[in-house]
Each structure stands twice: as structure tokens, then as C-alpha cells.
Amino acid sequence: xxxxxxxxxxxxxxxxxxxxxxxxxxxxxxxxxxxxxxxxxxxxxxxxxxxxxxxxxxxxxxxxxxxxxxxxxxxxxxxxxxxxxxxxxxxxxxxxxxxxxxxxxxxxxxxxxxxxxxxxxxxxxxxxxxxxxxxxxxxxxxxxxxxxxxxxxxxxxxxxxxxxxxxxxxxxxxxxxxxxxxxxxxxxxxxxxxxxxxxxxxxxxxxxxxxxxxxxxxxxxxxxxxxxxxxxxxxxxxxxxxxxxxxxxxxxxxxxxxxxxxxxxxxxxxxxxxxxxxxxxxxxxxxxx
Numbered sequence: 001x002x003x004x005x006x007x008x009x010x011x012x013x014x015x016x017x018x019x020x021x022x023x024x025x026x027x028x029x030x031x032x033x034x035x036x037x038x039x040x041x042x043x044x045x046x047x048x049x050x051x052x053x054x055x056x057x058x059x060x061x062x063x064x065x066x067x068x069x070x071x072x073x074x075x076x077x078x079x080x081x082x083x084x085x086x087x088x089x090x091x092x093x094x095x096x097x098x099x100x101x102x103x104x105x106x107x108x109x110x111x112x113x114x115x116x117x118x119x120x121x122x123x124x125x126x127x128x129x130x131x132x133x134x135x136x137x138x139x140x141x142x143x144x145x146x147x148x149x150x151x152x153x154x155x156x157x158x159x160x161x162x163x164x165x166x167x168x169x170x171x172x173x174x175x176x177x178x179x180x181x182x183x184x185x186x187x188x189x190x191x192x193x194x195x196x197x198x199x200x201x202x203x204x205x206x207x208x209x210x211x212x213x214x215x216x217x218x219x220x221x222x223x224x225x226x227x228x229x230x231x232x233x234x235x236x237x238x239x240x241x242x243x244x245x246x247x248x249x250x251x252x253x254x255x256x257x258x259x260x261x262x263x264x265x266x267x268x269x270x271x272x273x274x275x276x277x278x279x280x281x282x283x284x285x286x287x288x289x
Contacts, residue, residue, distance in 0.1 A: 003037050005030055008060050016051060021198030021209075022119050024172030026055055029088065029117065031175070032182035044085045046075040048095035050126045052119040052198070055090050069100030076112040083258055084268035086186060087114040094124050097133040097153045104155075108162035111190040113256035117182070118155070118193070119172075121200035122207045129203030139206065156242045159193050160234050165254035166192035167233065168247045171212055172199070177220060177245060184247060190254040197245075212243075219246030228252060 008030040016022050033043060043061035047053040048071035056063035062085070066074045075089035096104055096118050107116070123141065124130040130143035134155070139148040159167045166188040170178040178196065185192035197212050217240050219225050225246075226232050233249040258264050265272055 003034055003039055005034055007040055008033060010058055010060050012057050014058055015054065017200075017202045019201040020051070021121065021172035021196075021200070022052055022055065024175060024178070025052075025090075025117065025119050025196050025198055026058055028170070028172070028175055028178040028182055029055075029090075030059060031179045032186065033086075035179065035183055036186060038086050038186075042084065042086055044075075044078055044087050046071050046078060046087065046089045048091035048100065050092040050095050050124070051121075051200075052090060052092035053095065055119075069095055069098070069103065071095065072100065072103040072107045072116065075114050075116075076107060076110065079112050079114050080258060082268040082270070083113070083266065084271075088186075089114055089116045091118060092125075092132075093118060093120040093122060093134040093153075093155075094132045097155055101133075101153075105158070105162060107191055108159055108164045108193070111163075111165060111254065111257045113190055113258060115182070115185045115188075115192045115194060117185075118195045119198035120155075120195055121198050121204055122152075123200050123204040125200045125203055136206075141203075154237070154242055155195055156193075156248060157234060157237050160230055160237070160249055164193055164249075165190045165251035166247075167249045168192070168194050169242070169245050170194060170196040171216055171245050172196055173209055173213070174218075174245060177218070181247060184250075188250065188254065189259075190251075190256040215243050217244045219244055219248065 040061045045056040045061050046064045047056045049068040071089045071091045075087050079087040120134055122134045124132050129141055131141045131148045133153040135148050136152055137148055168181045170181050185194050199209050227247045227250050230249055
């Protein structure tokens with residue numbers, strides 16, 4: 001029986017603000033999974049803390065809601081434990097690039113076969129409007145009433161510099177493009193970053209839907225753009241201050257971490273034979289007596 005959108009919906013009522021960009025990300029992820037005909041029981045969504053962290057509650061699949069900044073650590077472990085699962089890590093700019101930055105950098109270079117969807121609204125929405133790691137310099141919020149003194153994190157450039165094999169950026173209001181990006185990310189053999197501009201309609205009155213519609217550069221509309229050239233990708237990000245959408249870089253020769261581990265089992269843990277010769281077990285136990 002074919003998988004439909006209804007298969008990925010839950011009965012839980014959303015507490016996102018009306019008009020939140022995260023609704024668009026949720027719909028795009030569900031549509032991508034349906035287009036790829038991946039069954040809900042073959043999907044695991046691992047999320048962090050913040051408004052975006054609730055996304056797992058609204059999609060019918062396995063769902064692990066982790067502590068602050070630890071979504072990537074849990075998602076990688078889950079994939080290595082059961083590589084038959086399609087593992088989607090999801091979170092916001094605060095969860096991913098503040099307390100979670102250490103895990104982000106190592107996940108990029110490790111290349112475990114998961115997809116990381118970041119909902120970037122350039123502000124802390126859940127805690128009612130403070131400056132986030134991706135807020136622009138000079139941005140005025142409750143925590144920076146005289147303007148943000150720090151430079152924003154350039155997560156897409158960091159991803160390229162760290163060797164990430166799939167780097168993409170989407171816009172929650174451009175459903176058609178975002179669905180295709182997520183599909184390609186899931187199919188990519190290795191770590192895939194999908195950073196999505198997902199405006200906060202309540203606390204961020206600067207980086208709005210209109211702002212992104214006026215300033216985002218759609219790479220899909222440039223036939224000369226080469227997404228397989230890391231240097232071209234970095235140059236484009238620097239020229240546009242990362243205000244782009246589309247697949248920025250894709251490594252066609254990417255080999256995921258788990259395929260490079262000697263003796264790593266391909267089948268899921270539930271399908272593996274875990275029986276052990278009693279004599280071998282006694283030898284192991286004897287070492288600790």
C-alpha cells in the first residue's frame with residue numbers, strides 16, 4: 001500500500017504561532033518522505049530544544065526529543081545502531097549553533113549518513129525573543145537592547161570548510177524547492193545539511209518572509225552554477241552573505257562513516273543474531289570477577 005501524507009500526521013495539536021515558518025518545514029519533510037515512499041516505521045526524527053524541537057511530535061514516526069544541543073549526538077548513535085532507519089535530526093539555530101556547536105562541527109567531518117534540518121529564524125523564539133548565534137550584528141532584542149555586538153555564525157561556510165558532502169539551504173515558504181532539497185538530502189550517502197530560513201513571525205520583525213523573498217538568491221535559477229565545486233560554493237556564500245536557496249554543494253563521491261568501519265553490520269540490530277556461545281560468555285564474565 002502506498003504511503004500518503006495522512007500516514008505521517010499525528011493528532012497532537014501544534015503550539016507553534018500561526019504563520020510560523022516551521023509549519024512549512026514540517027509539511028516539506030512529510031511530503032519528501034511520501035515522495036520517496038519511506039514508511040513511517042522506517043523513519044526516526046531526533047530533535048533538540050526550542051520551538052523547532054517540537055517537530056518530532058507532529059510527524060508520525062519514531063521520535064526522540066533530546067536535551068539541549070544533543071540532537072546530532074543522538075541521531076548519529078541511532079543511525080550507527082540501526083542503519084536501516086532513515087534518521088532525520090532537526091533543530092533551530094540556537095540549539096544547533098550555540099550549545100550544540102561542538103557536536104555540529106564533528107558531525108560534519110564524521111559523515112554519518114543522516115540528514116540535519118536546521119530551522120533558522122535568527123532569534124530565540126521559545127524564550128521570547130533573545131539574540132541567537134545567527135542574529136546579525138546590530139540586531140536589537142531583549143538581550144541586546146543596544147544592538148548585537150557579535151558577528152553571526154556562518155553555518156553554511158563552516159559546513160563547507162569542515163568537509164560536509166551535502167550542503168543546502170531552503171526557505172520554508174518555497175515548498176516545491178524545499179521538498180526536492182530534502183529528498184536529495186535523504187538520498188545522499190553521508191551527512192546532509194539542510195539549513196532552512198524559517199521566519200519567526202512573533203519576535204523577529206527584521207528577518208521576515210518579505211525580507212527573505214526580496215533577498216534570497218535561488219541557485220536553481222542559475223544554470224551556470226556548479227554545485228560539485230566546493231570553491232565555487234564557498235565564493236557564492238561569501239558574496240551573498242549566505243542568503244541563498246538550493247543545493248550549494250554536493251559531493252558525488254561521498255562515502256558515509258558506517259561504510260568505512262571494518263566489520264560494520266549492514267542489517268538493523270533487530271535483525272542481527274545476538275546469540276552467544278555460553279562458554280564464550282563465561283570467559284568474558286571471568287575477566288571481571
